[in-house]
Amino acid sequence: MRIELEKATELIREHDNILILTHRNPDGDALGSGYALCRALQSVGKNVVFRYFEKIPKVFIQLEDCCSHAEFEPSFVIAVDCADSKILGDSPEMSYKEKVDLCIDHHPSNTLYAKYTCLDENAAATTEIILMIARELGAEVDSLTATAVYIGLSTDTGCFRYSNTTARTLRMAADMVDAGINAGRLNRILFETKSKSYAALEAMALSTMKKYFAEKCAIMYITLDMYEISGTDETEVHALSALPRQIEGVLVGATIKESEPGRYKVSIRTNPPVNASEICQIFGGGGHKRAAGCEIHGTLEEVTEQLLKAIEPFVKDVEAE
Ligand SMILES: [Mn+2]
Numbered sequence: 001m002r003i004e005l006e007k008a009t010e011l012i013r014e015h016d017n018i019l020i021l022t023h024r025n026p027d028g029d030a031l032g033s034g035y036a037l038c039r040a041l042q043s044v045g046k047n048v049v050f051r052y053f054e055k056i057p058k059v060f061i062q063l064e065d066c067c068s069h070a071e072f073e074p075s076f077v078i079a080v081d082c083a084d085s086k087i088l089g090d091s092p093e094m095s096y097k098e099k100v101d102l103c104i105d106h107h108p109s110n111t112l113y114a115k116y117t118c119l120d121e122n123a124a125a126t127t128e129i130i131l132m133i134a135r136e137l138g139a140e141v142d143s144l145t146a147t148a149v150y151i152g153l154s155t156d157t158g159c160f161r162y163s164n165t166t167a168r169t170l171r172m173a174a175d176m177v178d179a180g181i182n183a184g185r186l187n188r189i190l191f192e193t194k195s196k197s198y199a200a201l202e203a204m205a206l207s208t209m210k211k212y213f214a215e216k217c218a219i220m221y222i223t224l225d226m227y228e229i230s231g232t233d234e235t236e237v238h239a240l241s242a243l244p245r246q247i248e249g250v251l252v253g254a255t256i257k258e259s260e261p262g263r264y265k266v267s268i269r270t271n272p273p274v275n276a277s278e279i280c281q282i283f284g285g286g287g288h289k290r291a292a293g294c295e296i297h298g299t300l301e302e303v304t305e306q307l308l309k310a311i312e313p314f315v316k317d318v319e320a321e
Contacts, residue, residue: 001116005129008118009136011102012041012078019074020050021096023082024089027238028155028190031060033080033104033126036148038067040130040139047072052089057235059189063148076101079114081126081152083107083286104129109277109286124164127152131172143180150176150186158242159191162290163272198239201230205240205255211247212308216315218244219307221256221264221300234259241267241291251315252279256303259295264303267293272321274314282310 003011012018020038022030031052038050047070056064077100082088085097103114106123123129127149134141141149153173157165160173177183194202201222209220222240227233237257244253253269266283268276269291276292283306285294296303 002112003116003118005118005120005132005136008102008104008116009133011076011116012046012133013137015076015101016047017072017075018046018048019077019096020048021077021079021082021100022050022052022089023079023087024054025234026052026054026056026081026089028057028060029125029127029152030081031056031063032148032150032152032155033130035063035067036127036130036134036145036152037078037080037104039145039148040134040137040141042067043140043142043145044137049074051091053091054089055233055235057238058195059193060151063151079103079105080130081105081107083110085111085113104133107287108289109281109292122166124162124166124169125152125156127156128169128172131175141176141179146176146179146181147186150181150183151190154187154190159187164288164290195232195236197231198236201226201232201237202240202243204230206243209244211250213312213315215247215249216318217252217254217308217311218247218250219254219256219304220244221258221304223258223300224261241269245269245271249320251318251320252276252311254307254311256296256300256307258300262297262299264296264298264300265293266296266303266307267291273318279310279314 020034022034034050041048049070077096079100100114103117106126108121110119120129131149204226205220205222211218241255251271251274255267257265259265268279270276275289277287280292280294283294
């Protein structure tokens with residue numbers, strides 16, 4: 001059931017021993033949302049723990065120490081930034097997929113798997129919604145919580161460049177600066193620094209880029225071999241997905257990433273008027289208008305071919321807006 005922010009706040013206020021989860025392969029917004037909510041709730045005296053079950057990108061490790069870990073049997077489960085229970089980062093001992101009480105999210109493709117869903121498609125990042133809830137609760141937003149909020153806001157908007165950035169996003173970012181974050185330092189770490197291994201991987205990925213459909217579609221791929229040769233792991237590749245779309249005239253940029261032999265994760269980034277989420281939904285995935293993802297099985301050639309077939313109608317006879 002979809003609920004308003006006030007109702008979500010009320011539910012949180014009524015409960016204690018709260019477990020926060022997010023999606024698998026958590027990105028900046030997923031981790032920022034989890035940590036910001038965890039700290040906000042701790043500041044109003046709740047027993048709360050944020051857990052994820054996978055490796056996280058190195059740049060976010062500084063967030064890891066910002067919540068103390070309580071031990072309890074959760075009586076209320078919140079999922080943040082997670083559009084589908086299929087991609088919920090779940091405990092290996094105990095699945096929460098069917099047991100999410102409240103989902104706080106901004107993905108239009110949310111499947112409403114939770115008992116209650118507080119969904120704001122106009123939020124550029126889930127941390128926008130988390131900040132509003134924290135304010136409603138009268139929670140403290142100290143510089144660490146503000147850092148977590150800012151990491152969500154900035155990473156989901158490509159450092160406030162993408163069209164999902166609103167006046168509210170920018171105002172909230174300004175408020176986080178007032179709360180004591182070091183925005184210059186965070187931006188440098190998040191957007192202006194590449195590990196050596198990442199830079200090597202980027203060069204290899206770019207060398208695979210091909211264009212299709214009157215150069216309105218650009219596709220590049222990353223294989224398991226490339227991870228090994230460059231010394232990167234999957235957690236570092238998120239930013240690469242932005243590259244194909246940066247080429248002038250490209251409406252659909254796709255990055256095909258081998259996750260295990262025969263399985264590929266595909267990230268789609270689009271320019272208006274093409275809806276990335278609609279393309280990914282063809283393969284059972286989803287996401288946002290300009291950024292979405294899905295998984296396709298087969299050989300690299302088969303995956304590319306299926307993808308091209310799906311993309312063609314989205315770019316054929318379509319002009320950039
Ligand atoms: Mn997000």
